[in-house]
Amino acid sequence: MSLGSPEKYWWDEPLDKDEKTWVTVAIVWAIFLTLYMPYKHFTGKQNPSQEYTKVSGDKFDAAVDKFIAQYKVGEEKGLAVVAPPPNSDIFIRGQQFKWDPILKLKKGVQYKLHLSSIDMNHGFSVQPVNFTIQVVPGYDNVLNITPTTSGVFTIICNEYCGLGHHTMVGRMYVD
Amino acid sequence: MSELKEEHRPKGTLVLVYFFLAVMVIYYWLSWKWLSELWLFG
């Protein structure tokens, strides 16, 4: 009875064959799960940031402004539209309650994306490709990113960042 | 449990846990497939 004391000392009870088989299968599965993550880390092409640098809000702000001034090609809804060259460093700034600038990227080209926030945590959720990267103030989340699909993309903030959180929506173009 | 009679053994549970494992393996495999369809990061 699980509510009463066992009859003999519990460690002395032998395991049954069904328990032994199941636990063996479970151990194999657990080891597989543990090893598959690092395996995919080395062979897969979708891994989190491998650079973990801190950056102050002011510094990041300045870097984004410089980036915008350098590659600006237009404006939309009051936000700069920026077309950076292939393989360049590109920036997106999260702040209550907007993502800027609007990037124009090329499909199949790699960029070095810098993501940070100058106030709260934000969630960089890109639709409809559907992936989410965490944006944390004080940290530069650096990712070598290669868009593999083209079209118009919407960036939805999916980390609660204040009462205007649901209006924090940005744009990105890939062609 | 070793002293259990054959007809009292938890045969149904064994089927259920292997089914559980199968669902987990399939979902895990599918998830990696979904991941591979995303953009590239690293």
Added chain:
Amino acid sequence: MAAEFRKCPTTGLMVHLPAQALIKINAVTSIVFLLIGGILALTLIFTRWQAVHLLPPDLFYRFLTLHGIAMLFAWIVYFEVAVLYFTSAVLLNSRLAAPWAGWLGYVLMTVGALMTTVAILAGNSDVMFTSYVPLKASPLYYLGIVLFAVGAIIACVLFFATLAVAKHEKTYEGSVPLVTYGAAAAAIIAIGTLAHGAIFYIPTGLWAAGVIPMMDPEAYRLLFWGFGHSTQQINVAAMIACWYALATLTVGAQPVSEKFSRTAFVLYALFINVASEHHLLWDPGISSAHKMWNTSYVLHLAVLASMMHAFSVPACVEVALRKKGYTKGLFEWLKKAPWGNPSFSTLIFSVAGFGFLGGITGIMYGTEQLNILGHNSLRVPGHFHATVVIGTSMAFMGLTYYVLPLIFQREVMFPTAAKLQPYFYGVGMWTVSIAMMFVGSFGVPRRHWDITLADAPFQYSFGPTVDLGMAITALGAVLALIGGAMFCIIAVATVLAGKKVNQ
């Protein structure tokens, strides 16, 4: 001394009356918070289902914060405290080591819970239960949680003190029962976790009060989840202890192997707390090596433990039912099981839902790379309503149907409603959980007031499938809320007006 005890007519156990009083007050308080949290859930789901869009944005975020606190902290932890006293004093025939400490803990928890609730309702603490800095709540919000955690720690220490007293006074023979053993695993996890929580909320509260500078935001996230995630592991261990208790109470099951089940609890106590970084997998500032080490629970040993319980809980039910003569084929025992006993049907919903919905998705979202697919989408609330609602909350509800006659000494009122209650709640919550994960897989964000993006500068539509998914979520929620209301009414009515069980 003996006057402080009564003999339970059903089980023959000697019940320490001061322990009984503490179990009662903690259980009643937990159900009050379940009721509050449930009413809030109603407003939340009818806001997220935008055909209704009930609340304005500020109230939505405020009620969401309070729903998290009322449910995840208050309802669950008060009930766990009741479970700790039950599995120590009552199951071991012992006196509770120091009832005054139990009351002290209760008062601290209650003052804390009320303080945090008031801070949220006052409208200056709309920070979600995660309260990621630089989001700032009122200092009372943090102080309340610290007091609550300290109160709960006292309960855990009292649990161990009672184990010591019982051993010293030889109130039982041999090892402690399996359920007590599982509760001990939960209490070990709880003490470390709650102490960690109490400690890191202090500098956060001092910052909110303007005394010290702000903590680094990523350090906060790491510290928060060291607390926030690990408290979920208390729930897992407590839930599984309840499963074994329910298996015995409903069909007279014996653990198929004490060694097997207890080893699994030891694995929990050792390894389950390691995985808190699975909330930070696509965060900056932490290396992949560290994330992988952390989220793999040390070779997935805690996953192994869960898989062991996943076998031994249904197995002990099956063996017990087969011994009653249901030996035909593979599943006669399941067909002929006591489905009309609300604790039994609850047990099955809980075990199956925790494993198939919560466990499997948890393994996936907790894998470093795969996390990018679901991070902060509705997949996450879908996952944890399977673990902490279908799993833990339902297990506690199932146990309540026995706590009422055994501890409150009242016959459960409205037995027909009680029979149906788990089906409403179980089917409803399964639907909510699956539907949330489904819409989440389209990228629908969690904690979001308006997924039509009406007030945003750029437009995007998630499409009709998602609208349908949200409607189904709401439908499931209605069923679950009916089931939840039935549970609260049955429990409260029984406590207040149930027929006294003969002494």
